[in-house]
Amino acid sequence: MAIVQMKNDSQSSAVLQVYNVCKEYVKGVLVNDNISLSLQEGEIFGLLGPNGAGKTTLVNQIIGLVKPDSGRITLDGVDVIAKPGYARQACSLQAQTQVPITGLTTRQAIELVGRVRGGDARRVRERARELISQLEMEEWANKAAESFSGGMRRLVAFCMAVVVPGRIVILDEPTNDVDPLRRRLLWQQVRALIGMGSTVLLVTHNVLEAERAVDRLAIVDQGKVVGMGTPGSLKENGNENMRLELTLEPRVDAPALPEFIQSTVFTGRRLVARLAERDIAPAMQWARSLKEDGVVEEFSIGPTTLEDVYVKMVGRADAQELPENEVNHDTVAS
Amino acid sequence: MTQSLRSYGLMLKWQALSKKPILALTLVVQVMIATGFIFGLGFFYREITPDTAKFITTGAPTIILMTVGLVLVPQIVAMARTEGTFDYIWSLPIPRLVYVAADATIWVLIALPGLVLALVIGAIRYNFGLEISPLVIPAVLLISATGMFLGYSIAHGAPRPEMANLATQVIVFAIMLFSPVMYPIEQLPDWMAAIHRVLPVKYMADLSRGTLTDMDVNLGLAFGVVGAWCLAGFIITYALVQRRR
Numbered sequence: 001m002a003i004v005q006m007k008n009d010s011q012s013s014a015v016l017q018v019y020n021v022c023k024e025y026v027k028g029v030l031v032n033d034n035i036s037l038s039l040q041e042g043e044i045f046g047l048l049g050p051n052g053a054g055k056t057t058l059v060n061q062i063i064g065l066v067k068p069d070s071g072r073i074t075l076d077g078v079d080v081i082a083k084p085g086y087a088r089q090a091c092s093l094q095a096q097t098q099v100p101i102t103g104l105t106t107r108q109a110i111e112l113v114g115r116v117r118g119g120d121a122r123r124v125r126e127r128a129r130e131l132i133s134q135l136e137m138e139e140w141a142n143k144a145a146e147s148f149s150g151g152m153r154r155l156v157a158f159c160m161a162v163v164v165p166g167r168i169v170i171l172d173e174p175t176n177d178v179d180p181l182r183r184r185l186l187w188q189q190v191r192a193l194i195g196m197g198s199t200v201l202l203v204t205h206n207v208l209e210a211e212r213a214v215d216r217l218a219i220v221d222q223g224k225v226v227g228m229g230t231p232g233s234l235k236e237n238g239n240e241n242m243r244l245e246l247t248l249e250p251r252v253d254a255p256a257l258p259e260f261i262q263s264t265v266f267t268g269r270r271l272v273a274r275l276a277e278r279d280i281a282p283a284m285q286w287a288r289s290l291k292e293d294g295v296v297e298e299f300s301i302g303p304t305t306l307e308d309v310y311v312k313m314v315g316r317a318d319a320q321e322l323p324e325n326e327v328n329h330d331t332v333a334s
Numbered sequence: 335m336t337q338s339l340r341s342y343g344l345m346l347k348w349q350a351l352s353k354k355p356i357l358a359l360t361l362v363v364q365v366m367i368a369t370g371f372i373f374g375l376g377f378f379y380r381e382i383t384p385d386t387a388k389f390i391t392t393g394a395p396t397i398i399l400m401t402v403g404l405v406l407v408p409q410i411v412a413m414a415r416t417e418g419t420f421d422y423i424w425s426l427p428i429p430r431l432v433y434v435a436a437d438a439t440i441w442v443l444i445a446l447p448g449l450v451l452a453l454v455i456g457a458i459r460y461n462f463g464l465e466i467s468p469l470v471i472p473a474v475l476l477i478s479a480t481g482m483f484l485g486y487s488i489a490h491g492a493p494r495p496e497m498a499n500l501a502t503q504v505i506v507f508a509i510m511l512f513s514p515v516m517y518p519i520e521q522l523p524d525w526m527a528a529i530h531r532v533l534p535v536k537y538m539a540d541l542s543r544g545t546l547t548d549m550d551v552n553l554g555l556a557f558g559v560v561g562a563w564c565l566a567g568f569i570i571t572y573a574l575v576q577r578r579r
Contacts (some may be wrong), residue, residue, distance in 0.1 A: 025579075060579075064423045067578040084578070088427045095425065097418030103352040116344050116426055125531075146355065 002054065014038040015199045016062065016168055021071030023057055031057045032068070033223035043189065044200040046210040046217030051315055054223040055203045056096055058172055062201075063087055078168070092117060094161035096172040096203075099153070102146040106137060106156050109145055114163035124163060131159045135185050151176035158186060165198040174205040187213055210304040219313050226313045235304045240274035243308050244283050246290070246299035248270075255295055258286055263312050269297075274304060274312070341428040345436035346393030349512040353440055365567035368398060372456045384462040391471050391548050394513040395449050396477060396538040399510055403447045403481020404488070407437075411489035412498040430575040438482035445478070453546065462547075469553065470545035477538045483567025489507040515539040534563035 016039040023032040033056045039045045047055045060066040062073055065083025073080050073087075080087035101109045107128055114124030117124050129290055132141045135155055140148065145156055158174050171190065175183045190213060193200055204210050207287065210217055211231050219227040219234075235241060248269045257264060260279035265272050275283050280301060289297040353360070375390055376382060414420055423433055455494075457464050492498035509515065512526065513535040519527050530536045537556040544551030 060421070065421055065424055067579060085427075088425060091425075093422070093425045095418075095422045097421045099422050100352060100414065100419040103354040104348070108351060112344060112348050115349075116341065116428055118427070144355070244343070247462075 013041040013078060015041050016201070017072075017074045018062070019060040019072040019074075021058065021061060021068045021073065023054075023061065023066065023093055030223045032061070032211050035223070035225055037218050037225060037228060039199050039201060040216075042194050042197075044194065044202055044213060046214035047203045047220060047308065048205065048207065048210050048217050049080070049220035050205055053205075053220045055205075055220055056172060058220075059093070059172055059201070059203055062168075063091055063093055063170065073294070090167045091162070091170055092158050092161045092166035093170045094172055095126050097207065099157045101153070101160075101161060104145050105142050106132065106139050106145055106159075113160040117164035117166070119164040126288070127163050128159070129324055131189070132164065134180060134189060135159065150180070151179055153296055154178050155182060155186070158189075161191060162189060163253070165193050165196055167198060168201055169198045170201045170203070172330055173205070175204075175206065175209060183209070206307045207305075207307045207310050219310060221314045227309070231306050234309050236308060241274050241304045242275050242277055242280060242283075242301060243304045244273045244275055244287065244299065244301050245252075245270065246287055247297045249294055249297050253296050255290055256261060258282070263308075265311055272308060272311075274308060275301075338429055338432055341432045342436055345428065345433050346439060349371070349436050349440045350503040353444070357444070360444055361447060363376065364402075364445055365451055367401070368452035369455055370392065371397065372452055372459060378380065382460060384460055387456060387460030387574045388462040388549070389451060389518070389543070390516050391460065391462075392543045392549070393539045394452040394456065395474065395542040395546075396515050396535065397509065398445055398449045398495075399442075399474070399477045400481045400535065400538070401506060402441050403478065403483075403485040404505045404509070405485075407441055407482060407485035408489035408492075408498045408502045411486065412492070412495035415489070415495040424575070431572060434482075434486055434571060434575060438479065441482065442478045444473075444521035449474075464546050467545045470542075473541040473545045473557075476564055477541060480534055480538070480560055480567055482565060483571045487567055487570040487574060489578055490577075491570065509535060513539075532559075534560050 018035055018037050021032050021035045022030060024030050035054070035058060037045075047058065049055050057066060061068050062075075062080065064080060064087045068081060070202070075087055075090050078086045104112070110128040110131065111124050113127075114128060115121060119127070129326065132138055135158075137152075137155060137159075139252070140152060145153065148156065154174065154177055158171070160171060161171065169190075172206075174190070175186060178186060187209075190200055190202070202210065202214060214231065217231050217234070218225045244261065248271065254266065254271070258280060260275055261273045263274040283301060287296060287299040287301070291299065371394055372391060375387065416573065424430060426433075429510040451466060456462075488501050489495075489498045492501060512522075513533075514522060514527070514530055515535060516540075519530055519536055522530065537559040540551045541553070541560060543549045544553040544556060
């Protein structure tokens, strides 16, 4: 699938191209296994996958912190494995790791990075003021950043990455620990980056946010790209583009499943399955009868979400939105 | 070049600000170590002549600068490695050695007040005169740079950051007790003296003695040996900070 996508992409204006990148830190364990993808000018591209899928390793190879064992990475046609300095000029990064902001105020941290990235002092000051205001961080603008909570530190790191945005802005889990209201403000700023001429590579394991924020995405699992496209195209993959969700009554055995129900995942008392549009009526009837029989507490039928696609592709239910203590009955159909 | 200087200035500001929370404490500790070092000497010797005091006091700059370069810097770098902050710093569009230079500059500036104080207190307390040559500036810069580059080599070269911390403990012990800084090299066993004729520590002490007093020291040899170690430290540091995992 990845290779087909590459052929299509090479015909349009790709800013970043990753060709068959492989990386192993420990012999025999491929952290990146033949990864190929491309970022088109002016899009928000998501790299979605569970913890340990190899997303950050790929980012570190793009930015020149890690060297691939094989494969090629080009940025504006420049081979950045040979010229990592070019990648550092062209990309601005919000790393997953901590940013060194001890001793600095929010404003100082943002302005310093802006200047380091070649920004003019006056414009950087203005842009820092704008970001602080739009993310409603004025209260923290002149406070020492080492005392900040995790969420506030992430916001400062985000501002540092976008104060003088690169051709590509790489955001690695930008919203971790950030409160829901400021998350919305942050996504507005991410969208605004496109208007400023940047392309965004968003790395996340948060499926719901990715679905709303990205134009296209690649789903990565165990070092491999397992799916790529727009959220819509990924959801439309196959006939079963509807989802049935039902919650069983406590201490009730799971019912026998009819044939039209596919890709069933049990999470505690919650069952999520995919079905084709033509099966909506029989599915409704089946679910209703289960409710009447006292087997099901509640149910719903709606369009497939990216989370469903993600869980199916990744093959295990460790998406952030699912409870961690679920019992997976290994019912994911291929 | 202009771009590198601009980056150096900005990183200097960044590093100075980042040390702000511990700056006062670090300065106090440095001054305490320096003055404690001078007064502590009195306990080693029943009677201390001005010449002996001069010999020992002028070893203080080497001890202080090596403590900063080979102990403090590797410990701070090891902490940053553990936190992963270098992943961020190395992603910035600045030459990595510019960052190292800015960091080293701040550390030398932090070490300088204690260093000067140790010399002044030593001269007054033990009643000897200092004869300061203009060469003291390149000498102090060379000692500092060598200590920093070797410190960076240990900090970035250690397979695990904790190992760098452990190495610094061994180094500080070796420098304090088994290096001909506080006593003449003739007092060491032959095999240890032979090692110290290759290592930079003795020559660093010679540099400070030769540029701060009228002591008879082969300054050319000292500049040569310390310069060679500085170059080696620079090359290793350069290779390590450029390295990709």
